[in-house]
Amino acid sequence: MKNTSYIGISLVILIFGIIFIPKIVDRVSNNDVVKSDRLNVNKATPRPDEMLYIEQYGEKKKVPEFSFVNQEGDTITNEDYLGKVYVIEFFFTTCPSICPVMNRNLVEIQDEFKGEKDFGIASFTIDPAHDTPEVLKQYAENYGVTNPNWHFLTGDRERVYEMANTGFGIFADEDETVPGGFAHSGLFALVDKEGYIRSRADKFGNPIIYYRGHVERNKSITEGGEEPQINILIEDINNLL
Numbered sequence: 001m002k003n004t005s006y007i008g009i010s011l012v013i014l015i016f017g018i019i020f021i022p023k024i025v026d027r028v029s030n031n032d033v034v035k036s037d038r039l040n041v042n043k044a045t046p047r048p049d050e051m052l053y054i055e056q057y058g059e060k061k062k063v064p065e066f067s068f069v070n071q072e073g074d075t076i077t078n079e080d081y082l083g084k085v086y087v088i089e090f091f092f093t094t095c096p097s098i099c100p101v102m103n104r105n106l107v108e109i110q111d112e113f114k115g116e117k118d119f120g121i122a123s124f125t126i127d128p129a130h131d132t133p134e135v136l137k138q139y140a141e142n143y144g145v146t147n148p149n150w151h152f153l154t155g156d157r158e159r160v161y162e163m164a165n166t167g168f169g170i171f172a173d174e175d176e177t178v179p180g181g182f183a184h185s186g187l188f189a190l191v192d193k194e195g196y197i198r199s200r201a202d203k204f205g206n207p208i209i210y211y212r213g214h215v216e217r218n219k220s221i222t223e224g225g226e227e228p229q230i231n232i233l234i235e236d237i238n239n240l241l
Contacts, residue, residue, distance in 0.1 A: 051239050052207040054197045062195045063088070064167035068124070068153035068160075071137035076122075076151045078195060084149060085240040086120035087233070088189040089213055090164045090172045092127035093139045096179045098186040098214035103143050105217055105230050106188075110147045112234050118193070118241060120149030124163060126172045126182050128154045168197070170210065186214025188233065192240045200236050 054061040067077045087109065091099040106121055113119040125131035131139075136152035145152075164172040168189055175183040187210035192198050199207045208229075217230035 047201065050201050051192075051198050051236060052201055054199065054207055054209055061197045063191050063197065064163060066153075066159070066163060066167075068155035069133055070151040070153055071133050071140050073133045076153060080151075081120055081122065081149075081191065082195060083193050084118050084120045085193055085237055086122055086149070086191050087237070088122045088124070088168065088170075088191060089187075090124050090126050090160075090168075090170055090184055092125050092180065092182055092184075093131050093135055094127065094180055095182070098184075101216055102186055102188075102213040105213055106150075107143055107145070108217055108230065109234060109237070110145065110150060113237065113241075114146075116241065117149075119147070119237065120151070121147065123150070123152045124160055125152065125154050126160055126164065126184060128157050128160060185210075187211065188213035190233065190236060190240070198236070198240060200232060 063078050063081075065078050067075060070076045087106065089102055089106065091102055093099075103123075106123075110121065125136065131152075131154050133154060136154060140150070140152055161172060164170050164184070170185055170187050170189065172182070172184040174181060189210055190198050197209075199209050199211070202208050211229045211233045212226055213230075215226050215228040215230075217228050219228050
């Protein structure tokens with residue numbers, strides 16, 4: 001009788017464990033908790049080169065609506081980029097640190113897609129008081145910008161910062177303590193032809209979200225331990241095109 005009771009108790013514990021132990025397994029990657037359903041065998045882990053959507057509150061994240069003036073004095077909106085795959089950056093022309101690296105990287109990307117009418121770049125200045133269309137045009141010429149879909153955009157300061165910090169989650173702010181007077185992350189966002197923000201998966205199957213635009217393409221690794229991502233960005237642009 002005792003053996004029968006032990007067997008019965010063991011079965012109850014086993015069933016309880018299967019039903020009530022949480023299905024969600026937490027892993028930690030880059031200080032972020034990664035959640036995966038260990039019982040959902042039909043949900044395959046995305047490949048590292050698979051293009052994912054960025055989701056927020058269960059919805060695919062799109063580029064927020066915008067309207068700014070470019071280096072030619074023309075008004076450019078998010079609708080002008082529909083039908084194009086494009087990269088977004090936040091920068092300023094007098095930046096003495098990461099912006100030159102970012103824009104050299106973007107010129108290399110531009111050259112990779114020379115003649116591709118469905119590829120573009122949107123560069124939003126975080127110093128619109130200084131970066132007028134005239135200043136932006138000279139800056140573009142200095143960097144050898146030739147892609148007609150690469151717009152250097154300036155406009156209302158509050159709207160620019162709202163775009164960066166809320167619309168994209170790419171940090172930008174005024175900061176007198178840093179070189180140039182502005183702090184920003186140096187990240188690139190990739191947008192598909194329908195206006196959705198996209199990225200590839202990391203090794204855990206989660207979207208990397210943004211690409212390190214401030215790390216030179218030919219660097220193997222930086223002193224801070226960051227690897228360049230321009231080559232994978234080029235691959236992902238190709239995938240979306």
